[in-house]
Amino acid sequence: IYDESAFPLIESVLEGYNGTIFAYGQTGWGKTCTMVGSKDEANKEMQGIIPNAFSHIFESISSFGKEKRFLLRCSYLEIYKETIRDLLEYDSDKKLDLKEDAQKAVYVKGLTTVLVRSVQDIERTMTNGTMNRHTAETNMNKESSRSHCVFTIYIETAETKQDGSELIRAGKLNLVDLAGSERQSKTQAEGVRLDEASKINLSLSALGNVIGALVDGKSSHVPYRDSKLTRLLQDSLGGNTKTVMIACVSPADYNYEETLSTLRYASRAKHIQNKPRINEDPKDALLRQYETEIKQLREMISKIGKGEVLGDQMKTMEDMKKSMGGENAVKSIEEMKQSPKSDSKLKELEAEKAMLNEDKQKIENELKEREQQFLTEKE
Numbered sequence: 217i218y219d220e221s222a223f224p225l226i227e228s229v230l231e232g233y234n235g236t237i238f239a240y241g242q243t244g245w246g247k248t249c250t251m252v253g254s255k256d257e258a259n260k261e262m263q264g265i266i267p268n269a270f271s272h273i274f275e276s277i278s279s280f281g282k283e284k285r286f287l288l289r290c291s292y293l294e295i296y297k298e299t300i301r302d303l304l305e306y307d308s309d310k311k312l313d314l315k316e317d318a319q320k321a322v323y324v325k326g327l328t329t330v331l332v333r334s335v336q337d338i339e340r341t342m343t344n345g346t347m348n349r350h351t352a353e354t355n356m357n358k359e360s361s362r363s364h365c366v367f368t369i370y371i372e373t374a375e376t377k378q379d380g381s382e383l384i385r386a387g388k389l390n391l392v393d394l395a396g397s398e399r400q401s402k403t404q405a406e407g408v409r410l411d412e413a414s415k416i417n418l419s420l421s422a423l424g425n426v427i428g429a430l431v432d433g434k435s436s437h438v439p440y441r442d443s444k445l446t447r448l449l450q451d452s453l454g455g456n457t458k459t460v461m462i463a464c465v466s467p468a469d470y471n472y473e474e475t476l477s478t479l480r481y482a483s484r485a486k487h488i489q490n491k492p493r494i495n496e497d498p499k500d501a502l503l504r505q506y507e508t509e510i511k512q513l514r515e516m517i518s519k520i521g522k523g524e525v526l527g528d529q530m531k532t533m534e535d536m537k538k539s540m541g542g543e544n545a546v547k548s549i550e551e552m553k554q555s556p557k558s559d560s561k562l563k564e565l566e567a568e569k570a571m572l573n574e575d576k577q578k579i580e581n582e583l584k585e586r587e588q589q590f591l592t593e594k595e
Contacts, residue, residue, distance in 0.1 A: 217250070217462065218265055221460050222237055222265050222268065222272075222460065223272065225237060225460055226269055226276075226389070228387075228492075229371060229388070230276055230277075230371060230387060231494060232373065232385030232386065232494040232495050232496060233387055233458055233492050233493070233494055233495070234388045234389075234390075234451065234452075234456055234492065234495065235388070235390070235457060236390040236392060236457050236458070236459045236460070237265055237389075237390070238390075238391075238393075238449075238452075238460075238461055239251050239265075239393065239394060239461075239462040239463075240420075240461060240462070240463055240481060240482065241397075241463060241464030241465060241478050242396050242398070242399075242464075242474045242478065243360055243361075243397065244396065245396060245464040245465065245466050245471075247361075247394060247396060247462075247464050248361055248393055249264065250264055250265060250462055250464060251264050251265050251392075251393045252265075252266055252393065253265075253266075253268075265391065266342070266367065266391050267339065269369075269389065269391065270335050270338050270339060273288070273369065274334060274335050283375060284374065284375045285373070285374040285375070286373055286374075287331075287371075287372040287374075288331070288333070288338075288369065288370065288372075289329040289330060289332065289369075289370040290329065290330055290332055290341055290342075290367065290368060290369050290370070291304065291324075291327050291328060291329045291330070291367075291368045292304050292365070292366075292367050293312070293327060294348075294363040294364065294365045295363055295364040295419065295444050295445055295448070296350050296362065296363035296412075297363075297411065297412060297415040298415055298418075298443065298444055299311050299444075300312040300314065300324055300444055300448075301348075302324075302326070303345035303349060303365070304328040304330060304341065304344065305328050312324050312325060312327060313326075314447055314448065321451050321455070321456075322447060322448060322450050322451065324448070329370065338369070342367060345367070349361070349363060350362040350363045350412075360396070361393065361394075361395040361396070362409075363395055363412075364392070364393070364395050364419065364445050365392070365393045366390055366391070366448065367392075367393075368388060369388070369389040369391070370386065370388050371386070371388070371389070372385070372386045373385045373386075373387075383496065383497070384496070385494060385495060385497075387495065388495075390449070390452060392449070394420070394445075395416045395420075396416070397417055397420050397474070398416065398417060399474075418443065419443040419445045419446075420445075422439065422445065423443070423445055423446055423449075424481060424484075425439050426438055426439060426442075426446045427453065427481070427484050427488065428484060430453060430488045430489075431484050431485075431488060438454070452490075453488060454488055454490060454491075455490060455491065456490075456495075457490055457492055458492045459488070459490060461482060461485045461486075463481070463482035464478070465478050465479065513579060513582060516579050517579055
């Protein structure tokens with residue numbers, strides 16, 4: 217499944233496209249198993265889409281060598297009873313809001329993003345987030361997902377073109393583990409579990425309505441806003457994203473109607489026409505921001521090292537000269553030393569010199585820290 221469906225998509229994300237993979241089906245039919253896989257780490261063959269994607273991404277990055285620079289971040293959220301929760305936040309019960317702008321399209325305001333440098337880093341991040349996810353036992357599943365989860369990997373790539381200019385691309389990979397549709401007659405859900413199932417079914421119904429509207433061709437309105445799930449995945453459904461849907465079905469005749477419904481759902485989804493494109497030179501690329509900051513810090517160090525005074529320090533020195541009678545009033549510090557009336561001015565100059573040296577040291581330290589951080593993220 218990974219080689220045929222997910223592998224080409226991951227390659228596209230590394231080239232700068234957006235990608236989404238999600239599994240759909242009734243509860244207990246193996247969606248989480250497909251996306252996450254077996255908990256037995258020794259059994260590599262039973263790993264799901266997500267851990268295989270982690271290994272694929274970092275193996276590809278290491279194969280490029282030094283001709284390309286990469287910056288990877290990740291986020292992890294769940295939609296529980298139509299409420300968005302940050303699974304990487306210490307206070308994971310905090311509710312987050314969906315926002316929209318021209319550059320980011322639909323995004324979650326205040327969502328935590330974590331820098332990752334290895335497979336171990338990203339696996340640890342996901343494990344920490346999964347511990348905060350809502351799961352519970354039902355008659356059909358011992359560990360049923362009670363929320364939709366989206367693990368997103370942001371990949372920025374920088375390379376130098378032949379003309380010396382720099383090209384930055386930014387791909388995004390959404391790994392979606394949907395909660396399964398449920399029938400109360402089969403799950404025997406009650407109380408909180410029944411309320412959770414109701415919200416899950418409503419959001420999946422909204423997802424079906426969006427797919428239907430996109431495929432129909434007659435609908436002038438696509439109801440993305442009917443649920444948080446469809447709003448969040450708006451770009452994946454008819455937008456700037458390559459999307460793969462995996463339909464999980466049951467071989468049992470007991471589940472015949474649900475299996476047929478899932479296959480019809482998948483058949484409609486196949487006819488959605490997305491418009492993916494490579495995201496080149498995004499304005500919010502962190503790689504560009506880091507490199508610009510380092511360049512500015514180097515220029516400041518160079519100017520201070522040459523005795524040049526910047527900004528407020530230059531204005532302060534000019535004001536001091538004017539207050540002492542202009543440019544020709546004081547020729548040098550030695551002349552000032554000979555005048556007892558200028559002791560206070562001399563002290564001010566010496567204090568200013570001490571402040572400049574202190575500022576220079578601070579900037580040098582900050583430059584070293586930024587360079588070290590940049591080199592670490594680059595690796």
